[in-house]
Amino acid sequence: MADQPVADETAIPVVIPRRLDPEDAQLALQELQAILKRQEVVDALAQRQHEDEDEDGSNLLEGMLQRQHEDEIRQIVNALHPADIAFILESLPVQQRQAVWQLVSQEHDADVLLEVEDWVRESLIESMDHEDLIAATGAMDADEIADLAPDLPPDVIAEVQKGLTDAERAQLIAAMGYPEDTVGAIMDFDMVRVREDVTLEVVLRYLRRLHELPDHTDQIFVVDRADQLRGTLSLSRLLLSEPDTLVSAVMEPDVLSLNPMDPDIDAANAFERYDLVSAPVVDEQGRLIGRVTIDEVVDVLQEDSHEQELSRAGLQEEDIFAPVLAALRNRAPWLLVNLCTASIASFVASRFEDTVSHIVILAFLMSIVAGIGGNSGNQTMTMIIRAMATGRVTGANITQLVKRELQVTFLVGACGSLVAATFAWMISGSYAVAGVMMAAMVGNMLIGAALGVLIPLLRDRFGKDPAVGSSVLLTFATDSLGFFLFLGLATLFLL
């Protein structure tokens, strides 16, 4: 960079360039938090002063400080990319979030609203007045308005609709009609169509008149008069071929086309497998009605994996600063279910009170048998759910998979139960207890493996997502049956 001219230091105030770097956003967040903390101190002092003096005279300094803080925040926030502003808003508690949101310049409003997660958007829209909302949504495309629609007040939607062309209004209504988690809900209507019987030169002239291509345009779509999709023309083909070539000569006729009612995750997996950047969406009659782009697909994949991560702990996406009561609603149901299953399992065990009262040491060993069965079954279940998600489990290989899982589990169980039996012998001093421990452990691990295959298969057969709830059911079974097996064997052989 040595040969660059030295910047003139008397020039206009420094404009912070909008850098694309998540680390910058992280630093900006920390600066903002420091400023907000200083403002809190000012507020607290002012509060105390009011109480002490009961007068309004010293508001001057307070107001000055507040304006200074606001200026600082405005400068930091508005220099960021809208996606970074969204990140910052997501990372602040509701009150601070709304305070910062007021300072975000209006030009970013639309982009930020589209970027933030659902649970934050609500609190942002709440703090905006009618005019702000109209201004922000007025610049959006139909599919973007549709994304926001559930959170917008009805009068705003009504007024925004008035500003749309008939075609856009039809698109908005269509987009609002597609269920969540379908291709229709993530597609946009922003695409370039051309005919196959024109030359590339004509296409190029047409594109230049557009002034701008939609984001993520890696290909344009070739349609006939009835809007039937005939193929796609990639921008690189368009750039590299001779201008007098016909579109039909260089277009790709075999393309993945999606249906608006396809599950979005299927479309996302197709993008992943075929390394796509965009794909056309056609209706039942083969007419081109929209397109899906890779940025939406990445969001679908990430959201899907986050949802699974959370649902495994019985949670939904939650504002980490949401009121305590909202969090309660999120967490209690799953814990209650677990509490009930644990109670039933312990009720099963309590039927052997007599046995346990004779050989108390069994009480401390039984939870090992139950736990290891659950852990082992969970491994099997994770493998099977993964294999099912990738489409690798078919009718033809399922018996083979089950046989293999049982073999593996038996082997692991045989080794593990030697360790467990040794431990049982050490704390009980009885070979008989150790033997029962061994048998019950291998038995419960086999139960876990069998259920680890069966539960996801059955849930899938009946059309439910195989991941959700499966682990609760599995743990319930391995706990109850583990207790039953261990204490039952003990009752038979040790009393």
Next chain:
Amino acid sequence: MADQPVADETAIPVVIPRRLDPEDAQLALQELQAILKRQEVVDALAQRQHEDEDEDGSNLLEGMLQRQHEDEIRQIVNALHPADIAFILESLPVQQRQAVWQLVSQEHDADVLLEVEDWVRESLIESMDHEDLIAATGAMDADEIADLAPDLPPDVIAEVQKGLTDAERAQLIAAMGYPEDTVGAIMDFDMVRVREDVTLEVVLRYLRRLHELPDHTDQIFVVDRADQLRGTLSLSRLLLSEPDTLVSAVMEPDVLSLNPMDPDIDAANAFERYDLVSAPVVDEQGRLIGRVTIDEVVDVLQEDSHEQELSRAGLQEEDIFAPVLAALRNRAPWLLVNLCTASIASFVASRFEDTVSHIVILAFLMSIVAGIGGNSGNQTMTMIIRAMATGRVTGANITQLVKRELQVTFLVGACGSLVAATFAWMISGSYAVAGVMMAAMVGNMLIGAALGVLIPLLRDRFGKDPAVGSSVLLTFATDSLGFFLFLGLATLFLL
């Protein structure tokens, strides 16, 4: 489609078009499995015949059938996209996989090898001879060879190196040197560079001479004489601007540039946040050395989420048809760790043998207290790990988060423990037992919440991935402390 000409039915044999559709691949897999099953029957019959008759005469029919089956397989498999072929190979047991792989036409070899998962690639390379491997890798780029290098025999790598230019050889050596999980390991060297002081017309002429652009080229890179990155020029800007414009006038100077030693997941998150399709990679001196594309990023994101999913059950990616012993190595360690922690927890509990022998019903309640603490702590931990992964946890809000988690947990615990106390009263008939149950449960849930925050924070502070191993540690603590708390309180108040 009514106005299309009807296909001439006397024409050349039907060529199955290469459709991009994961469902087609799924169907192809099922067809293949059926054919392979038929072949197995033929093999078994032939085997029995050999044993019975001990002669070689009837090999004719057998050979004919086998050739027919091979033709069928060849036709199905080679009509698929290489990514679908990879999917099919991943879905077959080793022997069948290698048999089908022999029938994949050589032109797909390179693409399929690059597409398949690591645990399958090994078994494919094993079944290829030296010439096949040279042919397949000869057509690859330096970064692709580097991806395969760990699985290739050294003599193949040596021979392939001979076919490379000096520049390519330097790239190959560089690419092989970057650690896994860094940007360097996913970048490619396939990109177009231009100078900023030329017109777009010059750029267009230069591109036409290339005949083909690298995959996922949404932008070309602008560099100076010293190869320093000055900015990027998007294909759509190039297409839409007047040909006599200078590159410097329409290029984007503020771009995200990556460093080859950055963690790949950081780069992936930046792609996700800023909706990128490609990004330049520069070295410490600001020189452009490669680029990362969205297809690699999607793979990184997916692999990361799959790894996390598996690691939560103590697993690594495993060939679902791997030999039983390989599976044993994958699964045993984690189960053994769990077995040990469970044994220690039950050893802790066994110190209260005297208490339990007096009030046997405690034996059946203690596992409820331990379990619910683990479940609740797991919810907290999942929330915190998620918030940490998105960068939302900073020094400024950590106290607030901890306070909130403890509040939520206390509330959930208070409600839940009422249910648990009722159950305890029902099976014990004692208010005292119910009271101890309540206190122990709330206490253990608070322990779980505190550890659910602390464990990921500490692991992160010491530079370890916060997800792995955290749940084992948490369960160990809530089990041991749950037993201790419950039986300890019972000893104090009930004896």
